[in-house]
Amino acid sequence: MTDASTQSAAHATAGHDSRGGEWWRTAVIYQIYPRSFADASGDGVGDLAGITGRLPQVAELGVDAIWLSPFYTSPQKDGGYDVADYRDIDPLFGTLDDFDRMLDAAHGLGLKVIVDLVPNHSSDQHEWFQAALAAAPGSHERSRYIFRDGKGSEGSLPPNNWQSVFGGPAWTRVPDGQWYLHLFDSSQPDFDWANPEVGDMFVDVLRFWLDRGVDGFRVDVAHGNVKAVGLPDVDAEMVEAGSMESPFFGQEDVHEIYRRWHEVLAAYDGDRVLCAEAWVSPLEKMARYVRPDEMHQAFNFVYLETPWDAARLRDVIDHSIRAFGEVGAPSTWVLSNHDTIRHRTRLALVPPPTHGAGIGPTSASKADPTVSLRRGRAATALMLALPGSAYVYQGEELGLPEVTAIEAHQRQDPTFHRTAGELWGRDGCRVPIPWEADAPAYGFSEAGASWLPQPPLWAELARDRQEGDAGSTLELYRSALALRAEHSLGSGELEWLDVGRTALAFRNGDITVVANLGHDAVDVPRGEIVLASSPLDSASLAADEVVWVRTH
Known part of the structure; x- marks a missing residue:
């Protein structure tokens, strides 16, 4: 490997610019899907009290903040993304007092708290x-x-x-x-944002939660609020070609909404943050959501959807840092969330499934469990070394795979039911996570209940089985997050190094990262090895391995 030279075209500091050193620029944010995190009530559905009880273990992981998927009053036709009251807690999850206790506990542990906001649509019970x-x-x-x-x-x-x-x-x-x-389920009617009452209502909602002390909002379907004038038909040829363009997504006027919201958040102390779930492309269009007077972060779904291929990953990393850097924003890296196949499984599926289809017990796409674990760990080690911010989805720190063995009568995702089972949906990444191998429901619920079935594999992947095991995925995450903070990788600069076509190598500060995405062995550079995604058997990297080396 030589020092070559091809520096990233986006050799820009991701963590600092004229807007200052806000916490969210380099933060690692842990997503909690409340239904599946921890159940204190014993009804088989996670809740706010359960989250509060497990927060110390989240803080021990070394993340900076948590993001909670919706907990608002809802008939739960779409996992809470069908909101009936934006200013209250669904009894399934607890009360406003439970929320305040959770918020205080998180802040006491040094964790920021981001909550989900769903402005494109409400529940039909609103x-x-x-x-x-x-x-x-x-x-x-x-x-x-x-x-x-x-x-x-x-x-x-x-x-x-x-x-x-x-x-x-x-x-x-x-x-x-x-x-x-209703762009989603029939129980989720779309708001008409041309009516100023809608915008005024959501500003009141923002202030309600900001006044309670939340640190920001993840904005669901941020690209969908505004529809094209006249509601024209979709061009069938564009849909067939997989275009992200449509008369109901990515309209220019949506940016005026977030400029107003930016002003609302700016009036509060503490660098409150807006993060866009904006499924738009190319990256330059996504970056428009994080211009200085709009949002602060946007999930990098182009990165999430990139296959395990060295050339394509290098291209999207370069492109991302350049596109977001040009508007003074960090790139916000993500591999998994509650809407996508868990990345441990997804990156090893053969053949790759169609985006959004999900996988189930009869899917043609399969993932070898050994390859998927190695590849999932390697992808994490690569992502957490990149400058900018990163999101981690609950359970990925345990190496959880996508659960496919969920029978039709057990599935709850409206995608599965609206397509009569043609699309498996998202239940496989939402199965309640395991905390204790020998406890009822693997520690998710003392009553042993679980709203989606947990597989037997959860016992060996439970958190208590992995704690203290140097070779576990949990300890890999802990080490990577600690080193990321120690070496200020989130605020660093990326410089590419030459290492061949099927591998990636770059320097970020005093850390050199090498990732082998091919089959042939790749040399490990000289220096102190501070992190390896898999135990190293020699002075070279095998397939699907990543190493961090400290250079002096």
């Missing part, structure tokens, strides 16, 4: 939508949502050809003959 159903076409109540007359004879056809992300038409007809838009 008081506004119930009022809209009770009101007449053309009424003030209906103007808060997207109601339209249908096409065809007596308006019997939907207003346009839009399809739901969860499968099937994006329109549902009400008894008086009008149709309402």
Whole structure:
């Protein structure tokens, strides 16, 4: 390996610029999916009290913040992303007092707290939508949502050809003959952001949670609030080609919403943060969400979707640092979340499944468990060495694979049901996580209940089995996070080194990282080996191994 030379085209400091050294620029943020984290009530569903009880173990991992998926009042048709009341806690998860205790406990442990916000749509049980159903076409109540007359004879056809992300038409007809838009489940009607009442309501929601002390918001479907004027049909050829362009996603006017929100957060102390879930491409378009007067972070889904290939990963890393750096923002790296196949499994699937399809017991795509574990650990070691911020999804620190052995009658994801099982959906990455190998429900619930079935494999992957085991995935995460902080990798600069076409090597500060994504062995550079994704058997890296070397 030579020092070559090809420095990243984005040889820019990811952690600092004219906007200052805000905590979120380099933070590692741990996602908690409340239903599946820890159950204190014994009903088989995780809750806020359960989260509070396990927070010390999250803090011990070495992360900087937590992000909680929705816990608001909801009929739970889509795991809480169907919100009926944005200012209260669903009894399934506890009370506002439980939330305040959890928030105080997190802050006491030095953890920031980010909560989910769902502005594209509400539940059909939200008081506004119930009022809209009770009101007449053309009424003030209906103007808060997207109601339209249908096409065809007596308006019997939907207003346009839009399809739901969860499968099937994006329109549902009400008894008086009008149709309402729902880009997701029919229980999730889309707001009409052209009505200023909608924007005002969400500003009040922001202030409600900021006043309670939250440190920021992850914004669900941040690219979806604004629809094209006239609601034109989707171009079928563009959909067939996999284009991210559509009349209902990525509209330019959506940025005005986040400029207003930015001003709201800026009025509070403590560098409060907005993170966009914006499935848009190319990266330059995604970076528009994190311009200096808008959001602070955007999940790098282009990186998440990149296969285990050295050339493609190098290209997306370069492209990401350059695109986000040009607007003064850090790249925000992510490998797994509650909507995607866990990366330990996903990166080893053969053949690769279609994005969003999920995998189940009869899927053609399979992952060798040994390869998937090595590759998942290697991908983590690579990601946590990159400058910028990073997100970790609960359970990935245990090396959890995607769970496929969930029967049809046990599945709860609306994607599975709306497509009559054609798409397996996201239940496989949402199975409650294991804490204790010999406890009921593997420590998730003292009552032994679990809203999705946990596989027997959870016993050997339980947190208590991995603690203190130097070769475990848990200890790999702990070591990587400690070294990342010690060597300030989040605020560093990336410089590529030449190491061949099937491997990656770069320097970040005093750490040199080498990742072998091919089959042939790769030499380990001289220096002190401070981290290895797998135990090293020689002075070279085998396939699917990553090493961090401290150079003096």
